[in-house]
Amino acid sequence: MSWLSLLSPARTSFLQSVNQLAETNIHYASLGYNPSSGILTVSFLIGLFLYAASLKKLLQSDRIFLRKILFTCIGVGILEAVYGLLQATNPHLGVLWLNDIRQFKGMARGTIIYKNQYAALLNMIWPLAVGAALLLFKAPPKKNKQKRNKRKSATSDVGTHRLRGFLFLFLASIIMLAVLFSQSRGGTLSMLLILSILLIGLPVSAKNKLLLSGFFILITLSYGSIIGFTSILDRFMLIQQGGETRFNIWLSSLPMLQDHQLVGTGIGSYILLSAIYLKQFPENIAFDRAHNDYLEFAIELGLPLSLFFLCALIIILFLQIKKIWPYTRKELSRLPSPAIVSLVSSAAIIGFLAHGIVDFGWRLPANLLYVTTLFILLQHGTRLSSHVVSSKPPPSRPGGRANKKRKMPGRLG
Template structure:
């Protein structure tokens, strides 16, 4: 009886996880407050059910002691922004914060954050990402759940891509998820998908495409031995009728939609990282014949992708503007000015849009786009200071080290896809703002959990029903 209840609770937790990834992309990437609250509720409910269903929950995270320690230490550090501090101590810790509170009110206490309420909301958002990571990591101990989750990610992205193409060619007649003002790009000119900002939808697609390609590679590798004695025509028929062909077509569809987003950054990051991963794969091939076959295959794939890209709106924008973007450089400078005033502790999590106008020249205006640093790293440094960025970076780098240096004997293609997806978001975040869309961060932490499970020894990934 206990086993059945435990299995039911664990299954229910996994359903919550699938709902999160099935629903959030359609809700602007969980950008609005109520969308984020709904996603957080699903994460909390899922984690609660999982803890009830798995008494061994906490023991199963022992292999992640080091990164989890720094993640929890980071969250504990962020909670300090919510605690009132005597003004004499605050002056020593953050002179600019002390000056702000002394100027606005005659008080003996102040906060490291210039807006404790805003930082509290940000703390809950960041905490929910850590909870999502724990929920995903423990659930994916069973390999079949891992496969189902990846299928879910690809199917949902494909559904948004089809939806996008329909609206692109009909001028938005079937629009279900309207953009959040002030984003109002014309469907005929650029595809923004179910998100509000086309660049964020572009990086979302970029992160899912390698997963589909990875599954195609793994299926090809599994079936390759059984095809050795078959004729070429018979082998091609098998491929066309298999999952390999399906995953390749889905990846091609997603890439086609990506090129129509008119996002230079999303397309450039995708091509660069896929090229780097492909080059790494070639270098790892020991046999000359295998290396030549791999090279020919990759040349064929990139030639096809190149032909699609040069006939897209994104390429036209590259031709017109190149990679120059002077407004972003000016916005980065604004962030650096904030960092200069709040170097150690920052201005408080989530407060950047509230204070950037003080440091920004009038020529940049006051649009929603100009309120962000257009670099998640600079914005994090400006709001959380050196200490916050360092704690978070150590935790992420410890996990990335395992994923990038690890191997998977069962799903090497999917592992390469995870590696590519993670690096894509990290690179894209250096010149755009992705943290504003909660689901992009959620997808990143989900892929971290998937990657960590893939590099674990097979014996540690139980196939039991627990």
């Protein structure tokens, strides 16, 4: 208790009150209010680290494994999107065996209960479908074009690749449509942010960027009009009310952070303390999340550890994007496949991080699995880019050794 009084005075005062009221004699206690949740979280993070190391090794050893990852993620996204669109058209369709969720009826949720976490998941998948389409839009190798006897087959291959590319763009638009009909305002704004980043950073002409955005708009209006946009528009009309509610939750959560600045309250303890600190809300309403991942991280981890984590994450992401940024000024046909995937992965990661400001997508283990996958795909592309740059021969200088060798015979003569 003496150590705890220095690290977390607020928790010490709570324990002293327990000793007085319950007539107990607690001398030792954990730093966090929910230590079992912390142990489970650490175990999951260890498994996530092993998954990342295995994925990185497989991408380096198997060149086809990159496409396998893309197809797997896109397949999961399509299943979730179709399930969510069925929920939007059939309000009585629940989430798997859970059919008594009245507040989310008519909203696309797929196999995830909370619609904002569902939207965050799909926003990490549909950019990969765009990346798969770009891989197919790349020009075929030149050696196939130079052979006259294979011109017809080469032309048919190009047409087949373009047709498959448009198919992946169609799949991406279906997933985006599910994000829209989840009625997640944060998810929709994050989707627009990701699309804007892709339109700015993709190494394609301005004409193709307009065609890409027009394709997405056309599919969304065509298929979305069948379901109807009334519920989505009504949801966005309440964005001011929802913003005020979130802002009040943040203000009410700040005293929790002030009382536990150094070591935090512990992972999974926000729901235990929200009933004590959030006094401006009705007693029958319990908030298990702060609707801001970064504020909740600061409350549960403490300011030093949370700031270190966020700063390290931003610096790592910035350095990775800095390595692949030169690829945005090159032609699409000259880019290697991992570089294209890394470009779309970086946009998806930025959208996921931005969505965490108003929701809690980080708290879903499936989302952590997919964002880890995106980081490994991004790193795989940057590793290849640095390898390509380092493998280029250094340019010859006027006073270099090679020029001296060529001038030496003239001097001897």
